[in-house]
Structure formats: structure tokens, C-alpha cells
Amino acid sequence: xxxxxxxxxxxxxxxxxxxxxxxxxxxxxxxxxxxxxxxxxxxxxxxxxxxxxxxxxxxxxxxxxxxxxxxxxxxxxxxxxxxxxxxxxxxxxxxxxxxxxxxxxxxxxxxxxxxxxxxxxxxxxxxxxxxxxxxxxxxxxxxxxxxxxxxxxxxxxxxxxxxxxxxxxxxxxxxxxxxxxxxxxxxxxxxxxxxxxxxxxxxxxxxxxxxxxxxxxxxxxxxxxxxxxxxxxxxxxxxxxxxxxxxxxxxxxxxxxxxxxxxxxxxxxxxxxxxxxxxxxxxxxxxxxxxxxxxxxxxxxxxxxxxxxxxxxxxxxxxxxxxxxxxxxxxxxxxxxxxxxxxxxxxxxxxxxxxxxxxxxxxxxxxxxxxxxxxxxxxxxxxxxxxxxxxxxxxxxxxxxxxxxxxxxxxxxxxxxxxxxxxxxxxxxxxxxxxxxxxxxxxxxxxxxxxxxxxxxxxxxxxxxxxxxxxxxxxxxxxxxxx
Numbered sequence: 001x002x003x004x005x006x007x008x009x010x011x012x013x014x015x016x017x018x019x020x021x022x023x024x025x026x027x028x029x030x031x032x033x034x035x036x037x038x039x040x041x042x043x044x045x046x047x048x049x050x051x052x053x054x055x056x057x058x059x060x061x062x063x064x065x066x067x068x069x070x071x072x073x074x075x076x077x078x079x080x081x082x083x084x085x086x087x088x089x090x091x092x093x094x095x096x097x098x099x100x101x102x103x104x105x106x107x108x109x110x111x112x113x114x115x116x117x118x119x120x121x122x123x124x125x126x127x128x129x130x131x132x133x134x135x136x137x138x139x140x141x142x143x144x145x146x147x148x149x150x151x152x153x154x155x156x157x158x159x160x161x162x163x164x165x166x167x168x169x170x171x172x173x174x175x176x177x178x179x180x181x182x183x184x185x186x187x188x189x190x191x192x193x194x195x196x197x198x199x200x201x202x203x204x205x206x207x208x209x210x211x212x213x214x215x216x217x218x219x220x221x222x223x224x225x226x227x228x229x230x231x232x233x234x235x236x237x238x239x240x241x242x243x244x245x246x247x248x249x250x251x252x253x254x255x256x257x258x259x260x261x262x263x264x265x266x267x268x269x270x271x272x273x274x275x276x277x278x279x280x281x282x283x284x285x286x287x288x289x290x291x292x293x294x295x296x297x298x299x300x301x302x303x304x305x306x307x308x309x310x311x312x313x314x315x316x317x318x319x320x321x322x323x324x325x326x327x328x329x330x331x332x333x334x335x336x337x338x339x340x341x342x343x344x345x346x347x348x349x350x351x352x353x354x355x356x357x358x359x360x361x362x363x364x365x366x367x368x369x370x371x372x373x374x375x376x377x378x379x380x381x382x383x384x385x386x387x388x389x390x391x392x393x394x395x396x397x398x399x400x401x402x403x404x405x406x407x408x409x410x411x412x413x414x415x416x417x418x419x420x421x422x423x424x425x426x427x428x429x430x431x432x433x434x435x436x437x438x439x440x441x442x443x444x445x446x447x448x449x450x451x452x453x454x455x456x457x458x459x460x461x462x463x464x465x466x467x468x469x470x471x472x473x474x475x476x477x478x479x480x481x482x483x
Contacts, residue, residue, distance in 0.1 A: 042110070112358070115351040119370065122348035123377050129341040130381050134266065136333040137388040141270040143326045144395040145277035150319035151399060152281045154406050156288065157312035161305065172296050179289045186282035193275040196268050203265040207258045214254035221248045245454060253461060259380075260468055263387060270391050316407045323399070327417055330392055335424070338385040345378045365450045369459055372446055375439035376462045379469045382432035383476075389425035390476040396421055400481045418481035425478050436470050 103111050159178070163171045228240035349371060356367040396418035404411040443463040450456045 112355045115355050116367075116370065119348040119351040119374060122344050122351075123374055126341045126345045126348070126377060126381060129337050129344075130384055133334050133337040133341070134384050134388065136337075137330075137391065138266055138269065140326065140330060140334065140392065141273045143322075143329070144270075144392060145274050147319070147323060147326060147395060147399060148274065149277055149281050150315065150322060151402050151406075152285065154312065154315045154319055155402065156285065157308060157315045158406050160292075160308035161312050163308075172293060175289050175293050175296070179286060179293070182282050182285045182289065186279055186286065189275050189279035189282055193272055193279055196272040196275055200265055200268040200272060203261050203268065207261050207265065210254045210258035210261070214251040214258065217251035217254065218248070221245075221251065242454075249454065249458060249461075252458075256461065256465060260465075263384070267387065267391065274395075316410065319407075320410055320413060323414065323417075334388050334392070335385075338381060338388070341381045342378065342385070345374060345381055349374045349378065365446065366455065368442065368446050369450065369455055372439060372442050372459060372462055375435060375442065376465050379432060379435050379439060379466060382428055382435060383469045383472065386425055386428050386432060386473060386476050389421055389428065390478055393418065393421040393425060393478045397479060397481050404482065415482055419483075422478050422481055425476075429473055429477060432469065432473055436466050436473075440466050440470075 103114060159174075163174055224240050224243050228237050231237040231240055352367055352371040352374060356364055356371055396414065399414045400411075400418040403414045440463060443459050443466065447456050447459040447463070450459060
């Protein structure tokens with residue numbers, strides 16, 4: 001998702017470049033070695049700025065394509081693909097390498113400027129990682145729904161084992177009861193799916209409107225920035241930059257609202273897929289039951305009982321296999337990247353904390369505002385992680401409630417993972433609450449101390465996002481699984 005603090009990023013790069021220029025100009029009386037280090041630091045900073053400009057260009061240049069190995073007709077081949085996001089992240093990694101080198105060679109002023117830009121890049125990378133992880137989580141909804149369908153398959157198989165060990169009269173009565181109950185589940189699942197689809201469509205329409213507004217405002221901001229670069233009059237240039245910043249702020253507000261709505265829409269989409277899967281499962285169950293009733297008088301008790309036992313064992317084994325695949329995919333593509341994003345945003349916050357502690361006056365206020373924005377980014381990462389854990393953990397809890405009854409010998413596999421995800425989410429919730437509390441306190445101080453009204457408005461907007469996160473966290477909390 002686009003950064004809701006893009007304007008702060010622009011300020012960061014502007015002031016950091018200015019700081020390096022001033023530092024270079026002030027090096028009168030420096031030794032040749034000191035001058036050489038400052039020049040080298042400035043050169044690396046310019047290289048990093050060039051790389052960042054390339055990353056934001058929106059196209060993959062010739063030679064920037066990504067190569068990967070693919071299987072074609074049983075043979076391994078190399079595929080070349082122009083992946084914009086992969087190119088952008090690789091280019092930003094190069095910029096980070098250039099900037100990190102300055103921390104070992106530059107002056108204090110140069111290192112301070114570099115830390116601000118590094119913090120901004122880290123935040124951008126964190127937002128990319130978070131977005132990719134949440135997209136992976138959304139794709140897992142289908143596989144989570146499949147796990148639920150396996151539960152139904154095992155349940156039916158176990159029911160057949162029980163049924164075929166009794167007389168045919170009891171079997172038919174039980175099947176008719178099951179058929180009636182399944183029809184009710186089918187009707188309920190269809191109604192739920194219809195309601196969720198309508199709600200998701202409303203959110204999508206709102207998101208599209210907000211995104212269109214943000215894109216148009218961003219384009220206007222870029223035009224104003226371009227005009228400002230060409231302006232020769234300082235007053236006019238400042239006025240154009242100020243208008244561009246205002247346009248950026250409006251774009252950020254629109255995108256922030258779109259991001260908030262997008263999280264809700266993704267939750268609805270996940271619930272919709274599960275409801276649709278439940279409807280399909282119920283329909284399939286009805287067909288199966290109808291066939292069972294029709295053939296009840298012709299079935300031989302013991303042979304069918306043995307077949308049912310074998311079928312139940314096969315279904316249980318297949319469910320365990322599918323469960324392990326989903327478990328591994330969740331850990332590798334959702335949980336681990338979000339943990340890494342959380343660690344990186346901490347680095348971004350620490351970078352700003354170092355230079356904020358050494359600053360004073362209005363500059364300290366701006367640095368604290370940047371640090372507040374990074375803390376909001378951290379709250380965003382944690383809230384998304386809590387959301388993903390809640391969605392995936394809800395499926396695990398449902399499985400845990402059934403597997404101890406259906407397959408007691410293998411129930412521990414499901415119970416252990418359900419408890420792991422639950423405990424992980426509890427820690428994330430506590431961490432999110434602590435982060436939001438600290439950031440809210442900081443936002444009050446920042447809003448009070450900032451003299452620039454536009455910056456104070458940004459701080460208020462960030463505080464509103466924190467409040468939205470705070471309200472949503474406990475709604476996402478999982479119910480504790482069996483011990």
C-alpha cells in the first residue's frame with residue numbers, strides 16, 4: 001500500500017541532501033583525508049538518491065529483468081520477467097548499501113542525514129513486505145477452506161463407520177436427520193455468502209473512489225514539484241513546494257482511508273471464500289446422503305463397514321498432509337515476512353531516535369514527527385499480523401475442536417499448531433497495544449510542539465490511524481483453543 005507519510009519522506013530526502021551540501025561547504029580547514037571522506041560520503045549519497053529515483057520511476061529498465069528457473073516439459077529453463085516490485089526492492093537494497101557505508105566514513109552531519117533517509121527506505125520496504133505477506137494470506141483462504149472441507153470428509157467417513165456397524169433401519173433414520181440438518185447448513189451458508197459478497201462490493205467501490213482521488217492528487221503534486229524545480233524565484237518555488245505538499249497530504253489521507261477499508265475488505269473476502277466452501281461442502285454432502293439412502297437396502301453390512309474404515313483412514317491421512325502444507329506455507333510466506341517487517345521497522349525507529357536525541361528546536365519536532373510516522377508503520381505491521389493470525393487461527397481452532405473427536409490419535413498435531421498461533425497472536429496484541437500507547441503519547445507531544453500547521457495536521461492524522469488500530473485489535477483476538 002502507498003505510504004501515508006509520503007510527504008514526510010520527501011521532507012526527509014530534501015533536508016538530508018541540504019545537510020550534506022552544507023557539510024561539504026563548511027569543510028574549510030579540514031585535512032585532505034577528512035575532505036576526501038566527506039566527498040566520498042557525498043558521492044555515495046548522490047548514488048543512493050539516483051538509485052531511489054530509479055526505484056520510483058515505475059518501469060523496469062532494460063537489463064533490470066529478473067531471471068528465474070522454471071520447469072517446461074520436464075526440462076529446467078530460465079525465464080526472464082520484468083517484475084517491477086522485485087526490481088524496485090533490489091534497487092532500494094543497493095541504495096541502502098550505499099547509505100550504510102556513509103555511517104562508517106561521513107561526518108556527524110552526513111551520518112544524521114543518512115539515518116533519516118535510511119529510516120524512510122526501511123519503512124518503504126516494510127510496507128512492501130507487509131503488503132506481499134497479506135496478499136499471500138489472502139490466497140491461503142482457499143487452502144484454509146479446503147482444510148475445513150477435509151474435516152467434513154473425515155466426519156462423514158467416521159459417520160459411515162458408525163452407521164455401517166448398525167442395522168439398516170437406524171442407518172436410514174440417521175441419514176434422513178443428517179440430510180435435514182445439512183439442508184439447513186446449506187441455506188445458512190448461501191445467505192451468509194450473499195451478504196458477504198454485497199458488503200465486499202460496497203467496500204471495493206469505496207476503495208476505488210478513494211484510490212482514484214489519491215492518484216489524481218498525487219499527479220497534481222508531481223506537477224507542482226516539477227514546476228517548483230524550474231522556478232527561479234525563491235518565493236514562487238516555496239509556494240509551489242507548499243502546494244505540492246498539501247496535495248501529497250490529501251493523497252495520503254485518501255490512501256490511508258483506502259488502506260483501512262482494504263483490510264476490512266480482505267477479511268470479508270476471506271470469510272466469503274469460507275462461506276462458499278461451506279455451501280459447496282453442504283451441497284456435496286446432500287448428494288452423498290441421497291445416494292446412501294437410495295442404496296441402503298442393497299448394501300451389505302460388514303463389507304461396507306470395512307470399506308468405511310479404510311476410507312476414514314485415508315481421509316484422515318490426506319487431511320494431515322494438507323494441514324502440514326498449509327502450516328508451512330503460512331509460516332514461510334505470511335508469519336516470517338511479517339516478523340521480519342516488524343524487526344526492520346524497529347531499525348527505522350531506532351535510527352530516528354538516535355538523531356532526535358541529539359537535536360533541538362523545530363528540527364527535533366520534525367524528527368519526532370518522522371519517528372511517530374514510523375511507529376504508526378509498526379502498528380500497521382502488527383495489526384496486519386494480528387489480522388492474519390486471527391483468520392488462520394480461526395480455522396485452526398475449528399479443526400482443533402473436531403479432530404480430537406474424529407482422529408484422537410493425531411489430534412495433537414492440530415492442537416499444537418492452534419495453540420502456537422493463538423499464543424503468537426496474544427504476544428502481537430500486547431506488543432501492538434504497547435506501540436500504540438507509546439505512539440499516542442508521542443503524537444500528543446508532537447502536535448503540541450510543532451509550529452508548522454501542516455505538519456501538525458499530519459500528526460493528527462497519524463493519531464487517528466493509531467486510534468483506528470486500537471479499536472480493531474481486540475475484535476480480532478482469537479478464542480483460546482483447547483489446552
